[in-house]
Amino acid sequence: MKRLTRFFLPLLLALLGIPGLTQAQVMYIHQGHTAVAVPMAEAGVMNFAEGATLTVMGHTYTLDAVDSVRIVPTDAYTPDAIAIRYAADGAHVVMAASLVDDVALTTDGAHVTAIAAPTLQREVTYSLSGASADGSFAMDGEYKATVVLDGLTLTSTRGAAIDIANGKRIAVILPASKATTLTDAAGGTQKACFFINGHAEFSGAGSLTLTGRTKHAYASDEYTLLKADFSGSITVLAAEGDGMHTEQYFRMKNGRVTISGVKGDGIDAPVTNDATDVDNGCLFVEGGSISLQVTADDVKGLKCDNAMTLTGGTIEATVSGLGTKGISTGTDLLVGTGGNGPTLRMSVTGTTYMPGNAELESKCRGIKVKGQFTFDGGNISISATGAKSKAISVDGNYIYKSGSINCAVDAANT
Amino acid sequence: MKRYLLSIALCLAALTAGAQQTDYLTLRMADGTECSVPSSGLTLTFGNGQMTVRSTQGTTNYALTSLAQMWFAATPTAISSLSGSNAGIRIIGGQVVATGIAPADIRVFTPDGREVGQSGLPRGLYIVRTPQQTYKVTAP
Structure with missing residues:
Protein backbone atom coordinates (compact mmCIF):
# COMPACT_ATOMS: atom_id res chain seq x y z
CA MET A 1 0.00 0.00 0.00
CA LYS A 2 2.85 2.35 0.84
CA ARG A 3 4.46 1.61 -2.55
CA LEU A 4 1.24 2.43 -4.35
CA THR A 5 0.87 5.64 -2.37
CA ARG A 6 4.43 6.63 -3.19
CA PHE A 7 3.70 6.11 -6.88
CA PHE A 8 0.26 7.58 -7.25
CA LEU A 9 0.53 10.55 -4.93
CA PRO A 10 3.34 12.24 -6.90
CA LEU A 11 1.50 11.43 -10.12
CA LEU A 12 -1.65 13.08 -8.83
CA LEU A 13 0.29 16.09 -7.60
CA ALA A 14 2.02 16.39 -11.00
CA LEU A 15 -1.31 16.27 -12.77
CA LEU A 16 -2.65 18.99 -10.52
CA GLY A 17 0.18 21.21 -11.74
CA ILE A 18 -0.96 21.03 -15.35
CA PRO A 19 -2.33 24.45 -16.39
CA GLY A 20 -6.02 24.38 -17.08
CA LEU A 21 -6.48 21.21 -15.16
CA THR A 22 -7.20 23.09 -11.93
CA GLN A 23 -9.67 25.91 -11.40
CA ALA A 24 -7.08 28.71 -11.51
CA GLN A 25 -7.82 30.67 -14.71
CA VAL A 26 -7.51 34.41 -14.49
CA MET A 27 -9.32 37.42 -15.90
CA TYR A 28 -7.32 40.66 -15.69
CA ILE A 29 -9.02 44.04 -15.43
CA HIS A 30 -6.46 46.58 -16.65
CA GLN A 31 -6.47 50.19 -15.51
CA GLY A 32 -3.30 51.99 -16.57
CA HIS A 33 -0.31 50.13 -15.15
CA THR A 34 -2.46 48.30 -12.59
CA ALA A 35 -4.38 45.10 -13.20
CA VAL A 36 -6.80 43.32 -10.92
CA ALA A 37 -6.55 39.54 -11.21
CA VAL A 38 -9.94 37.87 -10.91
CA PRO A 39 -10.29 34.10 -10.56
CA MET A 40 -12.63 33.20 -13.39
CA ALA A 41 -14.18 30.33 -11.49
CA GLU A 42 -15.23 32.73 -8.72
CA ALA A 43 -16.24 35.71 -10.85
CA GLY A 44 -19.91 34.76 -10.89
CA VAL A 45 -22.38 37.09 -12.57
CA MET A 46 -20.79 40.39 -13.46
CA ASN A 47 -23.25 43.28 -13.76
CA PHE A 48 -23.13 46.22 -16.14
CA ALA A 49 -24.96 49.36 -15.01
CA GLU A 50 -26.11 52.27 -17.14
CA GLY A 51 -23.38 51.63 -19.65
CA ALA A 52 -20.91 53.14 -17.19
CA THR A 53 -19.84 50.55 -14.65
CA LEU A 54 -19.08 46.86 -14.30
CA THR A 55 -19.30 45.11 -10.92
CA VAL A 56 -17.08 42.08 -10.42
CA MET A 57 -16.98 40.16 -7.13
CA GLY A 58 -18.57 43.06 -5.29
CA HIS A 59 -16.22 45.73 -6.61
CA THR A 60 -17.51 48.30 -9.10
CA TYR A 61 -15.21 49.46 -11.88
CA THR A 62 -15.86 52.64 -13.86
CA LEU A 63 -15.59 51.58 -17.47
CA ASP A 64 -14.06 54.90 -18.51
CA ALA A 65 -11.07 53.97 -16.39
CA VAL A 66 -10.83 50.37 -17.61
CA ASP A 67 -8.44 49.94 -20.50
CA SER A 68 -9.19 46.30 -21.15
CA VAL A 69 -10.32 43.01 -19.73
CA ARG A 70 -8.11 40.13 -20.72
CA ILE A 71 -8.66 36.42 -20.22
CA VAL A 72 -5.62 34.25 -19.62
CA PRO A 73 -6.84 30.76 -18.82
CA THR A 74 -3.33 29.40 -18.38
CA ASP A 75 -2.45 31.79 -15.56
CA ALA A 76 -2.82 30.77 -11.94
CA TYR A 77 -4.67 32.92 -9.43
CA THR A 78 -2.97 33.61 -6.14
CA PRO A 79 -5.23 35.15 -3.50
CA ASP A 80 -4.00 37.99 -1.28
CA ALA A 81 -1.01 38.63 -3.54
CA LYS A 227 16.37 31.88 9.61
CA ALA A 228 17.81 28.39 9.33
CA ASP A 229 16.38 28.13 5.82
CA PHE A 230 18.11 31.34 4.77
CA SER A 231 20.96 30.12 2.60
CA GLY A 232 21.28 33.32 0.63
CA SER A 233 23.41 36.40 1.15
CA ILE A 234 23.14 39.96 2.34
CA THR A 235 25.92 42.24 1.12
CA VAL A 236 26.41 45.83 2.17
CA LEU A 237 28.59 47.73 -0.28
CA ALA A 238 28.56 51.04 1.55
CA ALA A 239 26.64 53.01 4.16
CA GLU A 240 26.83 56.42 5.73
CA GLY A 241 25.81 54.71 8.96
CA ASP A 242 25.73 51.04 9.93
CA GLY A 243 25.63 48.11 7.58
CA MET A 244 22.78 46.48 9.51
CA HIS A 245 21.14 48.34 12.39
CA THR A 246 18.69 45.98 14.08
CA GLU A 247 17.03 47.17 17.26
CA GLN A 248 16.04 44.68 19.95
CA TYR A 249 18.24 41.85 18.66
CA PHE A 250 20.01 40.34 15.69
CA ARG A 251 19.92 36.56 15.36
CA MET A 252 21.65 34.69 12.57
CA LYS A 253 21.05 30.98 12.07
CA ASN A 254 22.34 30.64 8.52
CA GLY A 255 23.30 32.52 5.37
CA ARG A 256 26.13 34.88 4.50
CA VAL A 257 26.51 38.50 5.52
CA THR A 258 29.28 40.60 3.98
CA ILE A 259 29.78 44.17 5.07
CA SER A 260 32.26 46.73 3.82
CA GLY A 261 32.47 50.42 3.06
CA VAL A 262 30.42 51.49 6.07
CA LYS A 263 31.12 54.60 8.11
CA GLY A 264 29.32 53.21 11.14
CA ASP A 265 29.22 49.75 12.68
CA GLY A 266 28.97 46.55 10.66
CA ILE A 267 26.07 44.98 12.56
CA ASP A 268 24.69 46.94 15.49
CA ALA A 269 21.97 45.60 17.83
CA PRO A 270 20.99 48.40 20.20
CA VAL A 271 18.27 48.22 22.80
CA THR A 272 14.79 49.50 22.08
CA ASN A 273 12.91 51.90 24.31
CA ASP A 274 10.73 49.05 25.60
CA ALA A 275 12.48 47.40 28.53
CA THR A 276 10.14 44.40 28.25
CA ASP A 277 11.34 43.48 24.76
CA VAL A 278 12.83 39.99 24.71
CA ASP A 279 16.62 39.74 24.32
CA ASN A 280 16.81 43.48 24.09
CA GLY A 281 20.18 44.67 22.86
CA CYS A 282 21.51 41.16 22.21
CA LEU A 283 23.26 39.60 19.24
CA PHE A 284 23.30 35.89 18.37
CA VAL A 285 25.25 34.03 15.70
CA GLU A 286 24.37 30.34 15.49
CA GLY A 287 25.42 29.51 11.93
CA GLY A 288 26.29 30.89 8.56
CA SER A 289 29.16 33.25 7.88
CA ILE A 290 29.89 36.92 8.48
CA SER A 291 32.65 38.82 6.74
CA LEU A 292 33.44 42.34 7.96
CA GLN A 293 35.76 45.02 6.64
CA VAL A 294 35.93 47.51 9.50
CA THR A 295 37.91 50.42 8.10
CA ALA A 296 36.25 53.52 9.51
CA ASP A 297 37.55 55.01 12.74
CA ASP A 298 36.09 54.30 16.19
CA VAL A 299 33.44 51.85 14.98
CA LYS A 300 32.66 48.19 15.62
CA GLY A 301 32.28 45.17 13.38
CA LEU A 302 29.71 43.38 15.56
CA LYS A 303 28.20 45.48 18.31
CA CYS A 304 25.39 45.07 20.80
CA ASP A 305 24.26 46.95 23.89
CA ASN A 306 23.88 43.83 26.00
CA ALA A 307 25.05 40.23 25.65
CA MET A 308 26.51 38.59 22.58
CA THR A 309 26.25 34.83 22.07
CA LEU A 310 28.27 33.16 19.31
CA THR A 311 27.61 29.44 19.13
CA GLY A 312 28.23 28.59 15.50
CA GLY A 313 29.20 29.77 12.07
CA THR A 314 32.24 31.69 10.93
CA ILE A 315 33.07 35.31 11.64
CA GLU A 316 35.96 36.95 9.82
CA ALA A 317 36.93 40.56 10.28
CA THR A 318 39.62 42.88 9.02
CA VAL A 319 39.84 45.62 11.61
CA SER A 320 41.95 48.50 10.36
CA GLY A 321 40.25 51.68 11.45
CA LEU A 322 41.66 53.73 14.31
CA GLY A 323 40.22 52.69 17.67
CA THR A 324 38.07 50.10 16.00
CA LYS A 325 36.73 46.90 17.56
CA GLY A 326 36.01 43.75 15.63
CA ILE A 327 33.50 42.69 18.29
CA SER A 328 32.15 44.91 21.06
CA THR A 329 29.62 43.88 23.71
CA GLY A 330 27.77 46.04 26.19
CA THR A 331 27.76 43.23 28.74
CA ASP A 332 28.83 39.58 28.45
CA LEU A 333 30.25 37.54 25.59
CA LEU A 334 29.65 33.80 25.26
CA VAL A 335 31.58 31.96 22.58
CA GLY A 336 30.70 28.31 22.12
CA THR A 337 28.60 25.98 24.19
CA GLY A 338 29.25 22.44 25.32
CA GLY A 339 32.53 22.28 23.50
CA ASN A 340 31.14 23.38 20.15
CA GLY A 341 31.42 26.85 18.80
CA PRO A 342 32.16 29.21 15.94
CA THR A 343 35.31 30.06 14.07
CA LEU A 344 36.47 33.62 14.73
CA ARG A 345 39.31 35.01 12.60
CA MET A 346 40.43 38.60 12.86
CA SER A 347 43.27 40.72 11.62
CA VAL A 348 43.61 43.82 13.78
CA THR A 349 45.92 46.45 12.31
CA GLY A 350 44.34 49.67 13.48
CA THR A 351 45.95 51.92 16.07
CA THR A 352 44.61 54.48 18.53
CA TYR A 353 41.79 56.87 17.79
CA MET A 354 42.25 60.39 19.21
CA PRO A 355 45.39 59.51 21.20
CA GLY A 356 45.76 61.68 24.29
CA ASN A 357 42.17 62.82 24.30
CA ALA A 358 40.83 61.91 27.74
CA GLU A 359 37.26 61.70 26.51
CA LEU A 360 37.58 60.26 23.05
CA GLU A 361 40.73 58.18 22.99
CA SER A 362 39.94 54.65 21.88
CA LYS A 363 42.36 51.81 21.26
CA CYS A 364 41.95 49.10 18.63
CA ARG A 365 40.71 45.70 19.81
CA GLY A 366 39.81 42.46 18.12
CA ILE A 367 37.23 41.74 20.83
CA LYS A 368 36.15 44.17 23.54
CA VAL A 369 33.92 42.81 26.30
CA LYS A 370 32.52 45.12 28.95
CA GLY A 371 31.23 42.22 31.03
CA GLN A 372 32.33 38.59 31.32
CA PHE A 373 33.84 36.50 28.52
CA THR A 374 33.07 32.77 28.58
CA PHE A 375 34.79 30.55 26.01
CA ASP A 376 33.35 27.05 25.70
CA GLY A 377 34.06 25.76 22.21
CA GLY A 378 35.18 26.89 18.81
CA ASN A 379 38.32 28.43 17.36
CA ILE A 380 39.53 31.95 17.96
CA SER A 381 42.40 33.27 15.87
CA ILE A 382 43.23 36.95 16.21
CA SER A 383 46.28 38.77 14.99
CA ALA A 384 46.68 42.21 16.57
CA THR A 385 49.62 44.15 15.16
CA GLY A 386 48.49 47.75 15.38
CA ALA A 387 50.26 49.93 17.91
CA LYS A 388 48.67 49.65 21.36
CA SER A 389 46.07 47.26 19.95
CA LYS A 390 44.95 44.10 21.71
CA ALA A 391 43.41 40.90 20.47
CA ILE A 392 40.91 40.50 23.33
CA SER A 393 40.17 42.92 26.17
CA VAL A 394 37.69 41.98 28.92
CA ASP A 395 36.56 44.38 31.65
CA GLY A 396 35.18 41.51 33.73
CA ASN A 397 36.17 37.86 34.17
CA TYR A 398 37.48 35.51 31.49
CA ILE A 399 36.24 31.93 31.89
CA TYR A 400 37.83 29.30 29.72
CA LYS A 401 36.07 25.94 29.42
CA SER A 402 37.06 24.57 26.01
CA GLY A 403 38.09 25.56 22.51
CA SER A 404 41.26 26.72 20.83
CA ILE A 405 42.58 30.25 20.98
CA ASN A 406 45.85 31.65 19.65
CA CYS A 407 45.93 35.02 21.33
CA ALA A 408 46.14 36.56 24.74
CA VAL A 409 43.04 37.55 26.68
CA ASP A 410 43.50 40.69 28.75
CA ALA A 411 40.90 40.34 31.51
CA ALA A 412 40.36 41.61 35.02
CA ASN A 413 40.30 38.02 36.26
CA THR A 414 41.07 34.75 34.58
CA MET B 1 -4.79 -1.57 -7.53
CA LYS B 2 -8.16 -1.08 -9.26
CA ARG B 3 -9.38 1.06 -6.38
CA TYR B 4 -6.41 3.39 -6.69
CA LEU B 5 -6.80 3.73 -10.44
CA LEU B 6 -10.49 4.44 -10.01
CA SER B 7 -9.74 7.09 -7.38
CA ILE B 8 -7.22 8.79 -9.65
CA ALA B 9 -9.68 8.73 -12.54
CA LEU B 10 -12.45 10.23 -10.43
CA CYS B 11 -10.16 13.00 -9.23
CA LEU B 12 -9.11 13.83 -12.77
CA ALA B 13 -12.71 13.87 -13.92
CA ALA B 14 -13.67 16.27 -11.16
CA LEU B 15 -10.73 18.53 -11.92
CA THR B 16 -11.30 18.67 -15.65
CA ALA B 17 -15.02 19.23 -15.19
CA GLY B 18 -14.27 22.18 -12.92
CA ALA B 19 -11.73 23.60 -15.35
CA GLN B 20 -14.26 23.64 -18.18
CA GLN B 21 -16.73 25.83 -16.26
CA THR B 22 -15.02 28.93 -17.61
CA ASP B 23 -14.56 27.92 -21.22
CA TYR B 24 -17.09 30.45 -22.48
CA LEU B 25 -18.04 34.02 -21.66
CA THR B 26 -21.77 34.59 -21.97
CA LEU B 27 -23.18 38.09 -22.49
CA ARG B 28 -26.75 38.91 -21.59
CA MET B 29 -28.20 41.98 -23.22
CA ALA B 30 -30.72 44.35 -21.70
CA ASP B 31 -33.38 42.85 -24.00
CA GLY B 32 -32.74 39.36 -22.64
CA THR B 33 -30.85 37.94 -25.57
CA GLU B 34 -27.66 36.08 -24.88
CA CYS B 35 -24.61 35.11 -26.81
CA SER B 36 -21.41 33.31 -25.90
CA VAL B 37 -17.83 33.33 -27.05
CA PRO B 38 -14.85 31.09 -26.19
CA SER B 39 -13.01 32.70 -23.27
CA SER B 40 -9.50 31.60 -24.18
CA GLY B 41 -7.51 34.58 -25.44
CA LEU B 42 -10.52 36.84 -25.11
CA THR B 43 -10.03 40.60 -24.80
CA LEU B 44 -12.65 43.22 -23.99
CA THR B 45 -11.96 46.91 -24.49
CA PHE B 46 -14.10 49.90 -23.71
CA GLY B 47 -14.40 53.26 -25.42
CA ASN B 48 -16.79 55.58 -27.23
CA GLY B 49 -19.73 53.96 -25.48
CA GLN B 50 -18.85 50.58 -26.90
CA MET B 51 -17.46 47.31 -25.65
CA THR B 52 -15.32 45.61 -28.25
CA VAL B 53 -15.01 41.85 -27.94
CA ARG B 54 -12.03 40.24 -29.63
CA SER B 55 -12.02 36.46 -29.66
CA THR B 56 -10.97 33.54 -31.76
CA GLN B 57 -14.23 34.06 -33.65
CA GLY B 58 -13.54 37.63 -34.61
CA THR B 59 -14.36 41.11 -33.36
CA THR B 60 -17.77 42.42 -32.33
CA ASN B 61 -18.91 45.73 -30.87
CA TYR B 62 -21.70 46.19 -28.35
CA ALA B 63 -23.22 49.41 -27.11
CA LEU B 64 -22.45 49.60 -23.41
CA THR B 65 -26.03 50.58 -22.69
CA SER B 66 -27.22 47.33 -24.28
CA LEU B 67 -25.22 45.17 -21.88
CA ALA B 68 -26.75 43.80 -18.68
CA GLN B 69 -24.58 40.96 -17.39
CA MET B 70 -21.81 38.58 -18.27
CA TRP B 71 -20.53 35.38 -16.75
CA PHE B 72 -18.31 32.44 -17.49
CA ALA B 73 -20.00 29.21 -18.46
CA ALA B 74 -19.11 25.71 -19.45
CA THR B 75 -22.10 24.94 -21.62
CA PRO B 76 -20.70 22.73 -24.34
CA THR B 77 -24.01 22.59 -26.15
CA ALA B 78 -26.54 25.21 -27.26
CA ILE B 79 -23.81 27.81 -27.26
CA SER B 80 -24.41 30.68 -29.62
CA SER B 81 -21.40 32.29 -31.17
CA LEU B 82 -21.10 35.93 -31.89
CA SER B 83 -22.72 37.10 -35.05
CA GLY B 84 -21.77 40.12 -37.00
CA SER B 85 -24.60 41.99 -35.28
CA ASN B 86 -26.31 41.15 -32.03
CA ALA B 87 -29.60 42.46 -33.49
CA GLY B 88 -29.73 39.51 -35.97
CA ILE B 89 -32.23 37.33 -34.07
CA ARG B 90 -35.00 38.53 -31.76
CA ILE B 91 -38.43 37.44 -30.62
CA ILE B 92 -40.87 40.33 -30.71
CA GLY B 93 -44.49 39.79 -29.81
CA GLY B 94 -43.96 36.04 -29.91
CA GLN B 95 -42.60 36.22 -33.46
CA VAL B 96 -39.04 35.33 -34.45
CA VAL B 97 -37.51 38.29 -36.26
CA ALA B 98 -34.25 37.68 -38.12
CA THR B 99 -32.33 40.25 -40.09
CA GLY B 100 -30.75 38.95 -43.28
CA ILE B 101 -31.86 35.35 -42.73
CA ALA B 102 -34.68 33.64 -44.67
CA PRO B 103 -37.42 32.19 -42.44
CA ALA B 104 -36.96 28.84 -44.14
CA ASP B 105 -33.44 28.74 -42.76
CA ILE B 106 -34.56 29.24 -39.18
CA ARG B 107 -35.51 26.49 -36.75
CA VAL B 108 -36.73 27.15 -33.21
CA PHE B 109 -36.41 24.76 -30.28
CA THR B 110 -37.37 24.80 -26.65
CA PRO B 111 -34.54 24.21 -24.14
CA ASP B 112 -35.66 20.57 -23.80
CA GLY B 113 -35.16 20.02 -27.52
CA ARG B 114 -38.77 20.26 -28.88
CA GLU B 115 -38.99 22.04 -32.19
CA VAL B 116 -41.66 24.75 -32.27
CA GLY B 117 -42.85 27.30 -34.78
CA GLN B 118 -41.57 30.82 -35.35
CA SER B 119 -44.70 32.61 -34.16
CA GLY B 120 -47.02 32.58 -31.20
CA LEU B 121 -44.09 31.89 -28.89
CA PRO B 122 -44.97 32.35 -25.23
CA ARG B 123 -42.59 34.05 -22.85
CA GLY B 124 -39.42 32.04 -22.19
CA LEU B 125 -36.08 30.91 -23.50
CA TYR B 126 -35.65 29.39 -26.97
CA ILE B 127 -32.82 27.99 -29.03
CA VAL B 128 -32.85 29.52 -32.52
CA ARG B 129 -30.75 27.69 -35.05
CA THR B 130 -29.62 29.03 -38.41
CA PRO B 131 -27.35 27.31 -40.91
CA GLN B 132 -24.39 29.34 -39.57
CA GLN B 133 -25.05 29.73 -35.87
CA THR B 134 -27.19 28.86 -32.86
CA TYR B 135 -28.61 31.50 -30.51
CA LYS B 136 -30.25 31.50 -27.11
CA VAL B 137 -33.06 34.01 -27.39
CA THR B 138 -35.56 35.08 -24.79
CA ALA B 139 -39.17 35.86 -25.70
CA PRO B 140 -40.20 38.69 -23.38
Missing part, protein backbone atom coordinates in the same frame (compact mmCIF):
# COMPACT_ATOMS: atom_id res chain seq x y z
CA ILE A 82 0.31 41.81 -5.13
CA ALA A 83 3.04 41.60 -7.77
CA ILE A 84 4.94 44.76 -8.63
CA ARG A 85 7.23 44.78 -11.64
CA TYR A 86 9.42 47.83 -12.02
CA ALA A 87 10.32 48.98 -15.52
CA ALA A 88 11.61 52.02 -17.35
CA ASP A 89 8.04 53.23 -17.91
CA GLY A 90 7.03 52.90 -14.28
CA ALA A 91 5.72 50.21 -11.99
CA HIS A 92 3.31 47.57 -13.28
CA VAL A 93 1.08 46.10 -10.60
CA VAL A 94 -1.10 43.00 -10.52
CA MET A 95 -3.36 42.83 -7.49
CA ALA A 96 -5.51 39.87 -6.49
CA ALA A 97 -9.21 40.67 -6.56
CA SER A 98 -9.41 39.55 -2.93
CA LEU A 99 -7.47 42.69 -1.94
CA VAL A 100 -8.96 45.36 -4.17
CA ASP A 101 -11.14 46.82 -1.41
CA ASP A 102 -8.61 46.33 1.39
CA VAL A 103 -5.32 47.64 0.00
CA ALA A 104 -5.01 51.22 -1.20
CA LEU A 105 -2.37 51.11 -3.87
CA THR A 106 -0.96 54.22 -5.53
CA THR A 107 1.73 54.56 -8.13
CA ASP A 108 3.68 57.65 -9.09
CA GLY A 109 5.87 56.49 -11.91
CA ALA A 110 7.94 53.78 -10.28
CA HIS A 111 7.19 54.87 -6.72
CA VAL A 112 4.61 52.50 -5.28
CA THR A 113 2.73 52.79 -2.00
CA ALA A 114 0.53 50.01 -0.63
CA ILE A 115 -1.51 50.71 2.50
CA ALA A 116 -3.49 47.77 3.85
CA ALA A 117 -6.64 48.67 5.77
CA PRO A 118 -6.42 48.09 9.53
CA THR A 119 -9.40 45.77 9.20
CA LEU A 120 -7.50 43.45 6.85
CA GLN A 121 -6.50 40.53 9.00
CA ARG A 122 -4.99 38.32 6.34
CA GLU A 123 -1.38 38.07 5.30
CA VAL A 124 -0.60 39.84 2.04
CA THR A 125 2.33 38.74 -0.10
CA TYR A 126 4.08 41.49 -2.04
CA SER A 127 6.43 40.33 -4.83
CA LEU A 128 8.83 42.90 -6.20
CA SER A 129 10.79 42.45 -9.42
CA GLY A 130 12.24 44.35 -12.35
CA ALA A 131 14.39 47.46 -12.35
CA SER A 132 14.08 51.21 -12.00
CA ALA A 133 16.58 53.99 -11.60
CA ASP A 134 13.98 56.12 -9.81
CA GLY A 135 11.55 54.05 -7.82
CA SER A 136 10.61 52.80 -4.39
CA PHE A 137 8.22 50.60 -2.45
CA ALA A 138 6.44 51.76 0.68
CA MET A 139 4.06 49.54 2.60
CA ASP A 140 1.99 49.71 5.75
CA GLY A 141 -0.61 47.56 7.44
CA GLU A 142 -1.74 46.13 10.75
CA TYR A 143 -1.17 42.45 10.01
CA LYS A 144 1.90 40.43 9.28
CA ALA A 145 3.03 40.39 5.67
CA THR A 146 5.47 38.79 3.27
CA VAL A 147 7.79 40.61 0.90
CA VAL A 148 9.43 38.60 -1.87
CA LEU A 149 12.45 40.28 -3.43
CA ASP A 150 12.13 38.44 -6.73
CA GLY A 151 15.07 39.87 -8.65
CA LEU A 152 14.77 43.62 -8.13
CA THR A 153 17.16 46.44 -8.92
CA LEU A 154 15.85 49.64 -7.41
CA THR A 155 17.38 53.05 -6.83
CA SER A 156 15.35 55.70 -5.12
CA THR A 157 16.01 59.40 -5.58
CA ARG A 158 13.38 60.35 -3.01
CA GLY A 159 14.17 58.36 0.12
CA ALA A 160 14.38 54.70 1.07
CA ALA A 161 14.31 52.12 -1.69
CA ILE A 162 12.01 49.96 0.49
CA ASP A 163 10.22 51.44 3.47
CA ILE A 164 7.97 49.09 5.43
CA ALA A 165 6.09 50.95 8.14
CA ASN A 166 4.15 47.81 9.08
CA GLY A 167 5.12 47.05 12.67
CA LYS A 168 4.25 43.36 12.56
CA ARG A 169 6.21 40.30 11.44
CA ILE A 170 7.61 40.83 7.97
CA ALA A 171 8.81 37.70 6.18
CA VAL A 172 11.46 38.66 3.63
CA ILE A 173 12.01 35.98 1.01
CA LEU A 174 14.98 35.97 -1.35
CA PRO A 175 14.15 33.29 -3.94
CA ALA A 176 16.96 31.12 -5.20
CA SER A 177 18.88 32.45 -8.19
CA LYS A 178 17.35 35.92 -7.80
CA ALA A 179 19.57 38.92 -7.07
CA THR A 180 18.17 42.12 -5.58
CA THR A 181 20.10 45.38 -5.39
CA LEU A 182 18.78 48.40 -3.51
CA THR A 183 20.16 51.94 -3.32
CA ASP A 184 18.51 54.83 -1.57
CA ALA A 185 18.67 58.57 -2.02
CA ALA A 186 21.54 60.62 -0.68
CA GLY A 187 20.93 63.47 1.74
CA GLY A 188 17.50 62.29 2.74
CA THR A 189 15.78 61.75 6.08
CA GLN A 190 15.23 58.02 5.78
CA LYS A 191 16.67 55.70 8.39
CA ALA A 192 17.92 53.15 5.90
CA CYS A 193 17.99 52.10 2.30
CA PHE A 194 15.86 49.07 3.32
CA PHE A 195 13.82 49.82 6.43
CA ILE A 196 11.40 47.62 8.35
CA ASN A 197 9.48 49.05 11.28
CA GLY A 198 8.47 45.63 12.59
CA HIS A 199 10.45 42.44 13.04
CA ALA A 200 12.02 40.87 9.96
CA GLU A 201 12.62 37.20 9.21
CA PHE A 202 14.76 36.35 6.20
CA SER A 203 14.61 33.10 4.25
CA GLY A 204 15.53 31.84 0.80
CA ALA A 205 18.67 31.33 -1.21
CA GLY A 206 18.84 34.54 -3.19
CA SER A 207 21.02 37.59 -2.73
CA LEU A 208 20.42 41.10 -1.44
CA THR A 209 22.91 43.93 -2.01
CA LEU A 210 22.46 47.24 -0.23
CA THR A 211 23.92 50.73 -0.37
CA GLY A 212 22.86 53.26 2.25
CA ARG A 213 23.56 56.76 0.95
CA THR A 214 21.87 58.66 3.79
CA LYS A 215 22.28 56.52 6.90
CA HIS A 216 22.11 52.74 7.40
CA ALA A 217 22.03 50.23 4.58
CA TYR A 218 19.47 48.08 6.46
CA ALA A 219 17.53 48.86 9.60
CA SER A 220 14.73 47.30 11.60
CA ASP A 221 13.01 48.82 14.63
CA GLU A 222 12.47 45.35 16.09
CA TYR A 223 14.49 42.15 15.81
CA THR A 224 15.92 40.76 12.60
CA LEU A 225 16.28 37.01 12.19
CA LEU A 226 18.17 35.20 9.44
